[in-house]
Amino acid sequence: MIGPRFVLRMAWRESRSGRRRLWLLTGAITAGVAALVAINSFTQNLRTSVAEQAKALLGADLSITSRQKFSPRIDALIDSLIAPDPATQRPAGRRALEVTFPAMAYVPRTSGVRLVQVRAVEGGYPFYGAITTLPAGQWQSLTTTDGALVDPALLSALGAQVGDTLALGDARFPILGTVLNVPGDVGVATAFGPRVYVPARTLPATGLLRFGSRAGYAAYVRLAPGVPAQPIREKYRQALRQERAGIRTVEDDREDLTDALTRLGNYLGLVALIALLLGGLGVASAVHVFIKRKLDTIAVLRCLGATSREVFAVYLLQALVMGGIGSGIGAIVGVGLQQMLPVLFQGFLPVDVHVVPSPRAILLGMGLGLWVAGMFAALPLLAVRRISPLMTLRRDVEPSRGRRDAVDWISLLLLAGSVVALSVIQVGALVDGAVFSTGIGFALLFLWLAARGLISGLRRWFPHRLPYLWRQGLANLYRPANQTVTVVLALGFGAFLLATLFLVQHNLLRQFRPGGNGTRPNLMFFDIQPDQRAGVGEVLASSALSGTPLVPIVTMRITSIRGVPVPLAPPPDTTAADSGARGGRRARSAGPAGWALRREYRSTYRDTLTATEKLVQGAWWGPGVARPAPGQPALVSLDSDIASELAVKLGDEIVWNVGGAEVRSRVANLREIDWSRFDTNFFAVFQTGVLESAPQMFVTLVRADSATVRGKVQRSMAERYPNVTAIDLSQVQEAIEGILNRGALIVRFLALFSLVTGAIVLVGAVSASRLSRIREGVLLKTLGATRAQVLRILIAEYTALGVLAALASVFLASAAGWALAKWLFKQPFSLPALQLGGLTLLLLALTLSVGLWNSAEILKRAPLAVLREE
Amino acid sequence: MLRCQSLTQTYVSGGRPLTVLNDITFALERGGFLAIVGPSGSGKTTLLGLLAGLDRPASGTIELDGNDLGSLTEDQRARLRSEKVGFVFQSFQLIPTLTARENVQVPLELRGEPAHDRAQQLLDRVGLGDRADHYPAQLSGGEQQRVALARAFSIKPQILFADEPTGNLDAATGATIITLMEELNRELGTTLVLVTHDHDLAARARRTIRLSDGRIVEDSAA
Numbered sequence A: 001m002i003g004p005r006f007v008l009r010m011a012w013r014e015s016r017s018g019r020r021r022l023w024l025l026t027g028a029i030t031a032g033v034a035a036l037v038a039i040n041s042f043t044q045n046l047r048t049s050v051a052e053q054a055k056a057l058l059g060a061d062l063s064i065t066s067r068q069k070f071s072p073r074i075d076a077l078i079d080s081l082i083a084p085d086p087a088t089q090r091p092a093g094r095r096a097l098e099v100t101f102p103a104m105a106y107v108p109r110t111s112g113v114r115l116v117q118v119r120a121v122e123g124g125y126p127f128y129g130a131i132t133t134l135p136a137g138q139w140q141s142l143t144t145t146d147g148a149l150v151d152p153a154l155l156s157a158l159g160a161q162v163g164d165t166l167a168l169g170d171a172r173f174p175i176l177g178t179v180l181n182v183p184g185d186v187g188v189a190t191a192f193g194p195r196v197y198v199p200a201r202t203l204p205a206t207g208l209l210r211f212g213s214r215a216g217y218a219a220y221v222r223l224a225p226g227v228p229a230q231p232i233r234e235k236y237r238q239a240l241r242q243e244r245a246g247i248r249t250v251e252d253d254r255e256d257l258t259d260a261l262t263r264l265g266n267y268l269g270l271v272a273l274i275a276l277l278l279g280g281l282g283v284a285s286a287v288h289v290f291i292k293r294k295l296d297t298i299a300v301l302r303c304l305g306a307t308s309r310e311v312f313a314v315y316l317l318q319a320l321v322m323g324g325i326g327s328g329i330g331a332i333v334g335v336g337l338q339q340m341l342p343v344l345f346q347g348f349l350p351v352d353v354h355v356v357p358s359p360r361a362i363l364l365g366m367g368l369g370l371w372v373a374g375m376f377a378a379l380p381l382l383a384v385r386r387i388s389p390l391m392t393l394r395r396d397v398e399p400s401r402g403r404r405d406a407v408d409w410i411s412l413l414l415l416a417g418s419v420v421a422l423s424v425i426q427v428g429a430l431v432d433g434a435v436f437s438t439g440i441g442f443a444l445l446f447l448w449l450a451a452r453g454l455i456s457g458l459r460r461w462f463p464h465r466l467p468y469l470w471r472q473g474l475a476n477l478y479r480p481a482n483q484t485v486t487v488v489l490a491l492g493f494g495a496f497l498l499a500t501l502f503l504v505q506h507n508l509l510r511q512f513r514p515g516g517n518g519t520r521p522n523l524m525f526f527d528i529q530p531d532q533r534a535g536v537g538e539v540l541a542s543s544a545l546s547g548t549p550l551v552p553i554v555t556m557r558i559t560s561i562r563g564v565p566v567p568l569a570p571p572p573d574t575t576a577a578d579s580g581a582r583g584g585r586r587a588r589s590a591g592p593a594g595w596a597l598r599r600e601y602r603s604t605y606r607d608t609l610t611a612t613e614k615l616v617q618g619a620w621w622g623p624g625v626a627r628p629a630p631g632q633p634a635l636v637s638l639d640s641d642i643a644s645e646l647a648v649k650l651g652d653e654i655v656w657n658v659g660g661a662e663v664r665s666r667v668a669n670l671r672e673i674d675w676s677r678f679d680t681n682f683f684a685v686f687q688t689g690v691l692e693s694a695p696q697m698f699v700t701l702v703r704a705d706s707a708t709v710r711g712k713v714q715r716s717m718a719e720r721y722p723n724v725t726a727i728d729l730s731q732v733q734e735a736i737e738g739i740l741n742r743g744a745l746i747v748r749f750l751a752l753f754s755l756v757t758g759a760i761v762l763v764g765a766v767s768a769s770r771l772s773r774i775r776e777g778v779l780l781k782t783l784g785a786t787r788a789q790v791l792r793i794l795i796a797e798y799t800a801l802g803v804l805a806a807l808a809s810v811f812l813a814s815a816a817g818w819a820l821a822k823w824l825f826k827q828p829f830s831l832p833a834l835q836l837g838g839l840t841l842l843l844l845a846l847t848l849s850v851g852l853w854n855s856a857e858i859l860k861r862a863p864l865a866v867l868r869e870e
Numbered sequence B: 001m002l003r004c005q006s007l008t009q010t011y012v013s014g015g016r017p018l019t020v021l022n023d024i025t026f027a028l029e030r031g032g033f034l035a036i037v038g039p040s041g042s043g044k045t046t047l048l049g050l051l052a053g054l055d056r057p058a059s060g061t062i063e064l065d066g067n068d069l070g071s072l073t074e075d076q077r078a079r080l081r082s083e084k085v086g087f088v089f090q091s092f093q094l095i096p097t098l099t100a101r102e103n104v105q106v107p108l109e110l111r112g113e114p115a116h117d118r119a120q121q122l123l124d125r126v127g128l129g130d131r132a133d134h135y136p137a138q139l140s141g142g143e144q145q146r147v148a149l150a151r152a153f154s155i156k157p158q159i160l161f162a163d164e165p166t167g168n169l170d171a172a173t174g175a176t177i178i179t180l181m182e183e184l185n186r187e188l189g190t191t192l193v194l195v196t197h198d199h200d201l202a203a204r205a206r207r208t209i210r211l212s213d214g215r216i217v218e219d220s221a222a
Helices: A004-057 A072-084 A152-160 A189-193 A202-204 A230-242 A251-295 A295-303 A308-344 A359-386 A406-427 A429-458 A466-479 A482-509 A530-542 A584-590 A592-598 A642-646 A707-720 A729-768 A770-782 A787-826 A833-854 A856-860 A863-869 B045-052 B074-084 B100-110 B115-125 B140-155 B171-188 B201-205
Strands: A063-064 A094-106 A115-122 A133-134 A148-150 A166-167 A171-181 A195-199 A216-222 A245-251 A521-527 A552-559 A601-605 A613-618 A633-640 A651-658 A662-675 A683-688 A697-702 A725-728 B002-013 B015-029 B033-037 B059-064 B085-088 B159-163 B190-195 B207-212 B213-221
Touching: A004 A251, A004 A308, A004 A359, A004 A729, A063 A072, A063 A230, A072 A094, A072 A216, A072 A230, A094 A152, A094 A202, A094 A707, A094 A725, A115 A152, A115 A202, A115 A725, A133 B171, A148 A152, A152 A171, A166 A195, A166 B159, A171 A195, A171 A359, A195 A202, A230 A245, A245 A251, A251 A295, A251 A308, A251 A359, A251 A406, A251 A429, A251 A482, A251 A729, A295 A308, A308 A359, A308 A729, A308 B045, A308 B074, A308 B100, A359 A406, A406 A429, A429 A466, A429 A482, A429 A787, A466 A787, A482 A729, A482 A787, A482 A833, A482 B171, A521 A707, A530 A707, A552 A592, A592 A642, A592 B002, A633 A642, A642 B171, A707 A725, A725 A729, A729 A770, A770 A856, A787 A833, A787 A856, A833 A856, A833 B100, B002 B045, B015 B045, B015 B059, B015 B213, B033 B201, B045 B059, B045 B159, B045 B190, B074 B085, B085 B140, B100 B115, B100 B140, B115 B140, B140 B159, B140 B171, B159 B171, B171 B190, B171 B201
Parallel strands: A115 A195, A148 A171, A601 A683, A633 A662, B033 B190, B033 B207, B085 B159, B159 B190
Antiparallel strands: A063 A216, A063 A245, A094 A115, A094 A166, A094 A216, A133 A171, A148 A195, A166 A171, A521 A697, A521 A725, A552 A601, A552 A651, A552 A697, A613 A662, A633 A683, A651 A662, B002 B015, B002 B059, B207 B213
């Protein structure tokens, strides 16, 4: 058997001349590996940081949370948890309470007002970790001073500074400083409501915690040293649920956060993986061209007695080595990029990330790079089997184009399988990986069809009437060894990613923009108490505004459905996910029915349908049905989704607990609600004449075009009725835009690597035909063409290529964006033509500049010099 | 050494089958020197390709040093070539990316044999010892063909096939190449089969087969 030494030696020698071309193969792999290593290594850092800082995330050993004031039983439980045990000489633990609620805050000295998230704290929270403030050390002074610590964002929103007085309800607080870092908090969340920390003892003075206030209560418990938290959680979870409270431990937080961050990292890694796969396409096309160039050499080797397997091995080895170098460089670049990621992720992470290169991520990235290089190189390399030694005698013997044989098909299958496997490995989930790779497959198929279509379309309907220079340029697109398909695939896919991302972002944001007719409300006041109704109207009128009729809100819970009482706690086997102050979403995932059964409903009563809802089942009660007949249940209308979660149908009886009193109701009809509109929408709407005397609050909506007017009316409302909170749609919109833009930035950053890979593939494609292009260019010059004419031919070619790649990718992105809007986000879709046009131009500019830059030599060469080289 | 029986080769050209070789039968003894001559298109090169196992005949059999080429796979034929067959081409067919010495080394390395010293000796033998590290592009046509010759003889082949070995060379250079081939033929006992246009060259062979329209029209041994 011929030793591998021959293969090694030939691979080395053979690479000497082709290295320039082989470097492109290296470059194609580099960008993808760099992106993968950066994101995966960073994800690893996140996990490590969460594990290290787990205790600080919660700030305590365990927390007990509720949406209502703790019952005496809960208070007693907490007392027992921290009580010292003389028998075992266990010392006392500690407890800190926190009440959280939204409120309006303003600084009397300045003009603004802002909806804030008040956090009233006590008793030395946090027990673990530290809240950093500016000036430093102000956190501790909260225990002695009745002041406030606020988010820096609030100061800039109110035009205030440290030392100013902050008005919160009826109380006034000196602003002691700003909070810079709170362990476990995600920075961007403050965009919806900056945090204001005040001592819990000042709460009564604010007068804000009234009936109906949406407050969250939490007790943070530090157990005595050596007392494990987990058994306590297991022991009391059921009991606490009876009291509508949840319990969490450090371990819960750590697990949830690790899961969430790992998932985030894995999915972002998929975007990076795309860059690597596009690099694979670049490798395949580079190898394809390379082999065509090496036909003579391969024929000679075959003639001299090398087997096809040996020849295959020689070139595969070259590809692997170059791919390996590319992976190595990519890993180094990736480690560099990793240092930048914390900046991109700023505000999204609840932990301080300590950035260190992760050996596992580096090895994985390099391994994937090598795998992709090998698999994508192997496919075109199989063609060496068909190169006949006869070519040494006859130049006209073409490598038989013969039908693909079993080996080809198996390799193709292996390649497809590899893509699926890579995706599955990256995302860590079988189905998601498979779906993702199928999606990639479809997108590539479409781009491939577009490129093939262009080539055969040009061939069939060649625009013979065009001036010669354009014809020559277009003809270049289907010249022998053209790379049209590869370039369209690689550039087009990068652009497709960016365009899809942009479309999704655009359409998500669009729904928060005020309607075009300018009459829809953009300001909402709620928590209006019955005795404030007239006053609120006066405040609005003083700003020449008028609100919609006041909408009453009555809070209630379900007691029984069809006579079956609703259990306070779910059956033990479905308690995997606990609910709590931040547990609404968690509980939903545990069991929708349970979530719908136990939640607090904020319902209203009226006799008309609103513009944002549509009757889908049953009949609406007309204005005539003022009140239920004596002894009959009240008519109630449910949101159709919640009805199916509750598993109720028309005619079913639901008994509600409204402020301690039982209200019987019968489901009269179902509505479909457009929740995306800025409006008051309710799961349950009662007929009039039932809830009028129940404890209730009111909401009103206002339209105010001028931001100044909106600011002023909110301020006067806050001064007169501090308990009335306002939501300014434009602020919500700003917050959402800010968060979406920041999130999109991260994805866009990673998607950029696909475009970089596309550009590298383009460079490869241009240099693949470099020699024949130079010869042609020089020949044209010899025949009398000016440099400008040669340049115009090149421009024609790259313009056509760029336009095709851009149009194909924009079209594909529009289809993908539309599908996502329709099925995932369930929203109407709009196409931002202007911006997509901009993207098209951008891609065109990229293609032209890369193409022309690589063709500079053609323009520079003097005719004679090249002819001599022949 | 070489025996072919009823050799026929057809190609499809312009949609019609074209018979390039028709019923070729001959045998060549070990150490012989055969020149295949004939006008362009008479099938010379096709015959050479078949004899060397670079292609398969449409029908007929070829036996090379006792091996029936028809029964061997492509890779088995490659292995046979690496052991017993040398080649010289009209267009030299040196691998442009390898130096002269490396070109000579390739066949030896394919057999897993030490190559460096032997390649140097062969280059010395053809008078190019001092050009061993030059690339083909840095050598003249005659020098390239001498390297090709050194490569062909590096494995001490049982048989050497040469396709118009002097076709791209001037008369004087061509003569030195042929002289070299004859010397090596004598020294190593290598069987020579060459295809040529060149009457002077053909005259130096011990046997001549003339082809016309794919048939043997004259065989000096017959």
